[in-house]
Amino acid sequence: MEERKNTLSGHGLSIGYADKVLHRDLNLELQPAMLTCLLGPNGAGKSTLMRTLSRLQEPLAGEVRLGGRPMQNMSHGEISRMIAVVMTDNDLFGGVTVYDVIMMGRHPHTDFWGTPREKDRMLVEQAMDAMSLTPFARRPMASLSDGERQKAMIAKAIAQECPIILLDEPTAFLDLPSRIAMMMMLRRLSMQQHKTILLSTHDTDLALQYADRIWLLSQTAGLVTGSPEQLVLSGEFGRFFATGDIRFDATQGQFTVIRDKAPTAFVAMEIPNRLWICHMAVRNGFRIVSEPENAALRLTPDAHDPDGCQVIFRDRTFDVASLEDLSQLFETIRPQ
Amino acid sequence: MTQTAPDKTFYRMLLLLILLLPALLLGNLFIGAVRIPAADVFDIILGRDGVPEVWRNIVLSYRVPQAVTAAVSGAALAVAGLLMQTLFRNALADPSILGISSGASLSVAIVMLCFGGSVGQILSISVSRSMFVILAAFIGSMAVMAVVIWFSSRVRNNVMLLIIGIMIGYLSSSVIYVLNFYASSDNIRHFVFWSMGNYTSVVAERLPFFCITIALGLLGATLLIKPLNALLLGENYAVNLGVRLKRVRIAILAVTGLLTATVTAFCGPIAFIGLAVPHIARLLSRCSNHRQLMPLVILTGAVISLGCNLCTLIPSNGSILPINTITPIVGAPVVLYIILHRQHI
Numbered sequence: 001m002e003e004r005k006n007t008l009s010g011h012g013l014s015i016g017y018a019d020k021v022l023h024r025d026l027n028l029e030l031q032p033a034m035l036t037c038l039l040g041p042n043g044a045g046k047s048t049l050m051r052t053l054s055r056l057q058e059p060l061a062g063e064v065r066l067g068g069r070p071m072q073n074m075s076h077g078e079i080s081r082m083i084a085v086v087m088t089d090n091d092l093f094g095g096v097t098v099y100d101v102i103m104m105g106r107h108p109h110t111d112f113w114g115t116p117r118e119k120d121r122m123l124v125e126q127a128m129d130a131m132s133l134t135p136f137a138r139r140p141m142a143s144l145s146d147g148e149r150q151k152a153m154i155a156k157a158i159a160q161e162c163p164i165i166l167l168d169e170p171t172a173f174l175d176l177p178s179r180i181a182m183m184m185m186l187r188r189l190s191m192q193q194h195k196t197i198l199l200s201t202h203d204t205d206l207a208l209q210y211a212d213r214i215w216l217l218s219q220t221a222g223l224v225t226g227s228p229e230q231l232v233l234s235g236e237f238g239r240f241f242a243t244g245d246i247r248f249d250a251t252q253g254q255f256t257v258i259r260d261k262a263p264t265a266f267v268a269m270e271i272p273n274r275l276w277i278c279h280m281a282v283r284n285g286f287r288i289v290s291e292p293e294n295a296a297l298r299l300t301p302d303a304h305d306p307d308g309c310q311v312i313f314r315d316r317t318f319d320v321a322s323l324e325d326l327s328q329l330f331e332t333i334r335p336q
Numbered sequence: 337m338t339q340t341a342p343d344k345t346f347y348r349m350l351l352l353l354i355l356l357l358p359a360l361l362l363g364n365l366f367i368g369a370v371r372i373p374a375a376d377v378f379d380i381i382l383g384r385d386g387v388p389e390v391w392r393n394i395v396l397s398y399r400v401p402q403a404v405t406a407a408v409s410g411a412a413l414a415v416a417g418l419l420m421q422t423l424f425r426n427a428l429a430d431p432s433i434l435g436i437s438s439g440a441s442l443s444v445a446i447v448m449l450c451f452g453g454s455v456g457q458i459l460s461i462s463v464s465r466s467m468f469v470i471l472a473a474f475i476g477s478m479a480v481m482a483v484v485i486w487f488s489s490r491v492r493n494n495v496m497l498l499i500i501g502i503m504i505g506y507l508s509s510s511v512i513y514v515l516n517f518y519a520s521s522d523n524i525r526h527f528v529f530w531s532m533g534n535y536t537s538v539v540a541e542r543l544p545f546f547c548i549t550i551a552l553g554l555l556g557a558t559l560l561i562k563p564l565n566a567l568l569l570g571e572n573y574a575v576n577l578g579v580r581l582k583r584v585r586i587a588i589l590a591v592t593g594l595l596t597a598t599v600t601a602f603c604g605p606i607a608f609i610g611l612a613v614p615h616i617a618r619l620l621s622r623c624s625n626h627r628q629l630m631p632l633v634i635l636t637g638a639v640i641s642l643g644c645n646l647c648t649l650i651p652s653n654g655s656i657l658p659i660n661t662i663t664p665i666v667g668a669p670v671v672l673y674i675i676l677h678r679q680h681i
Contacts, residue, residue: 056572080578087572093425094624096568107566107577114562114627140624153573160577 006032006163006196008053008083012062015045015052021060022048026223028215030164033194035187037207039240040217046200047088049217050166053198054085066164080108084157086150086167092141098152099137102127105159127158131185146173150182158189165189167199171206179203183210204241205254208232216240262287263335266295271309280326284334297333346628349621353635357407360642364403367649369656370394397540403642405538405546409603410613410641411634412550412595415557417610418617418633419592422564422626423585424494427674430611431596434484434497434589435504436477437605440597441531442508443476444469448527449512449519469530470537470601477597480504485589489582493571532658533604535645546602553595554634560587564626607660608667609644613637615674640666 009029016022022045030036030053040046051057053064055071064071066082084105092101105127106120116124128134131151141149150170157165170186171179183203187210190197198215201207207214208228216224216236224236231237238248241255249256265286267278277299278288292298298312308321313333320326366377372391379387380395416431424433431437447468487500516524538546563584566574575581599606617632618624644662651657 051572054576056575075578076575076580077578080576083576085572085576087570089570089572092568092570093427094422094568095618095622096624100565100625101569104566104569104573104577107562107579110562112562114565156569156573 006082006194007065007067008164008196008198009065010053010059010062011065013052013059013064014061015048015059017048018060022219023217023222025062028223028225030196030198031213032163032196033190034196034212035190035210036196036198036213036215037211038198038200038215038217039202039204039207040200044217044219046217047168050085050168050198050200054083054166055079056085077108080160080162082162083164083166084160084162086153086157086165086170088168088172092149095140095142097138097140098133098144098155099124099128101141101152102133102155102159105156105161108160123159123161127155130158131155147175147178150174154185163194164196165198167197169200169202171201171203179206186210208237208253259285259287263296264289264294265297265299266290266292267299268292268301270301271299272307277309277326280323280330284330286335343622346621346623346632349617349632350635353632353639356639357635357642360639360646361403361407363646364406364642365395365399367646368394368399369649398536401538401540401543402535402645404543405603406535406641406645407638408547408550409535409599409606410609410637410639410644412553412599412637413606413610413641414613414617414633414637415554415630416592416595417612418614418626418629419557419560419564419588420610421614422567423588424498425567425570426498427615428611428671429498430608431592432505432605432607432610434501434592434596435480435508436484436501436593436596437600438505438508439476439478439480440473440600441476441605442511443472443479444530445512445515445527447472448530449515449523470542473601474597477593477600481589481593481597484593485586488585488589494585529658530604531660533606533660533663534648534656534658535603535641536656537604538602542602546598549598550595553591553598556587556591556594558630560584560591561626561630564588568624603659605660606663608663608671609637609641612663612667612670613640615670616640619670619673 007029010026013026013028014021014024015026026049038046038049048057052059055064055076058072066074066079071079102124103116103120106116106124107114110116110120128137131154133148133152133155136144136148136152141152144152150173154167154170157167167186171182174182183206186197186199189195190212211228213225214228214231216231218240221240224231224240226234226236232248232250232253235250238250241248245258246255247258248254263286265281266289267274267281271277281288281297286297289295296314300310300312302308302310302319305319305321308319311318311320311326311329318329320329365381366374372394376387376391377395380392413431417429420429420431420433421427423429483504484497484501488497491497516527519527563574563579566577566579567584569577571581613636614629614633617629617636621628621632623629623632644659644666647662648657648659
């Protein structure tokens with residue numbers, strides 16, 4: 001029974017607003033004790049889906065089941081002990097401190113007056129510690145950076161002690177290292193504390209790296225779900241994000257700009273720091289090919305200079321001794 | 337850990353207010369338009385004989401009700417302001433923002449400006465104190481409150497409510513201007529006097545009703561402490577914490593309406609206390625939790641209101657300034673300070 005508590009599923013869900021239906025007949029199930037990332041372009045209805053799943057708004061049709069029970073039959077109080085949410089609008093009023101915010105996570109568990117007991121204080125301390133917010137405890141939320149505020153709201157969700165946590169773009173305001181740290185933290189939370197976590201994000205690469213499951217949501221294709229590997233190898237992932245010249249390169253696991261007409265470049269495997277030499281070539285408008293034949297640009301090792309290389313461009317040969325030289329060479333030969 | 341326990345600032349401020357309140361209450365009994373020696377005031381309060389009957393009458397029938405009215409009204413308006421600021425999560429919200437006091441003004445304007453003379457003659461008492469006016473103000477406030485609550489169950493977010501309240505305010509003032517246009521200058525004078533606010537209108541016999549109604553409102557506000565705290569995070573988070581938003585919103589509006597309507601009905605629309613006091617309490621105590629804020633706001637409201645009432649005696653020639661000439665002097669600097677230091681509010 002305990003295991004079924006953290007299941008969240010949608011059956012024949014229509015979501016949106018009375019005057020604008022975003023999706024019809026969605027069927028979904030959030031995998032228990034896993035980290036699921038919800039990806040999709042702006043306006044795909046990610047927030048609306050999350051709001052519907054946490055009953056901040058009612059579905060237009062169909063039902064959401066929490067622990068196997070229809071959510072419509074549950075009180076907000078009951079749901080508040082099962083699902084914790086973290087939203088994007090974290091502007092708080094009245095000079096609330098970090099500690100107070102995290103303590104508010106205990107609301108579903110405290111009495112009529114919200115009196116904190118020893119256990120509540122302990123859980124708040126732990127949540128604060130888990131998000132390394134202890135030094136900020138007495139600071140007003142408004143004095144923190146966006147990232148710290150986001151962390152405080154996540155600490156609130158942890159203190160809420162819900163088996164399910166829904167986060168709407170938790171990485172939106174963070175710099176890259178903090179985003180990675182955030183994803184790793186959420187991953188730890190799902191693995192160690194068996195939390196069921198659903199988060200929406202635009203960080204496709206982080207989602208591929210850290211998510212157990214990925215949900216792709218778009219107006220055209222509806223909801224497509226699967227493990228990251230499944231979605232990439234089946235091509236769903238690539239199709240989902242394909243726009244104009246931008247394609248998902250399944251071999252490299254990243255997005256690239258397709259330039260079929262760009263001049264080709266061959267970079268020999270023996271070239272030191274080949275990855276970044278290729279990077280420079282691509283940046284200067286070339287397309288990397290794997291065979292030297294017919295390549296407009298060829299970079300091969302220099303037999304006399306282990307640090308340098310030989311560059312052949314349209315039958316002209318250059319000896320390049322350093323990265324700086326190569327960079328200057330590219331400026332003269334790059335396609336306009 | 338000491339971190340949840342409200343820190344020393346809170347207790348220090350609580351102590352200060354508890355000391356200030358009786359001091360200011362007494363101050364309001366000792367000082368008045370008529371000079372009565374302090375020793376005699378003491379004798380009157382302690383029920384001793386040998387004091388002129390006129391003085392006894394002034395202290396017991398005028399100064400005591402006025403001081404109590406000032407304290408109770410201040411507390412009521414301050415709490416109403418706190419509720420509005422939290423509900424709308426807006427530092428500049430106050431009890432008048434819902435149009436409740438505009439509703440009262442409109443209703444009173446209709447009574448005073450259209451029937452002013454006749455009402456006065458029938459009752460042969462000052463129009464501004466007539467029960468008709470109180471009744472009119474009450475009906476006006478409650479009518480607006482009913483409209484706002486009716487809307488609150490239909491609109492999605494609180495900003496819409498705010499706009500509705502402000503629009504009601506504009507509509508009433510434009511009708512009041514029209515009424516002014518046709519009213520006699522005598523009636524206009526009465527209306528202007530009423531609209532500048534005064535604590536002298538609650539005569540001793542009406543005091544119990546006034547105090548009990550306000551006490552009920554304050555009790556209602558106290559019962560809302562937990563959902564009020566959750567609302568500081570915004571409506572979405574509040575709902576996720578188990579707050580039944582529609583029900584809580586109606587409760588907050590009803591309590592604010594009751595407090596504002598009662599005070600406005602008896603004392604006229606009193607400006608700035610509802611806006612400034614919650615900020616003063618927050619700034620001085622550095623508290624945001626309503627468990628601490630609520631008692632502080634009640635006490636600060638009473639203390640500041642009593643202080644303002646004392647200031648109305650400044651002319652010292654027997655005349656009394658309307659309360660609304662004093663409250664902005666206290667309130668405006670606070671509001672300016674808030675705007676300049678917004679980032680932490």
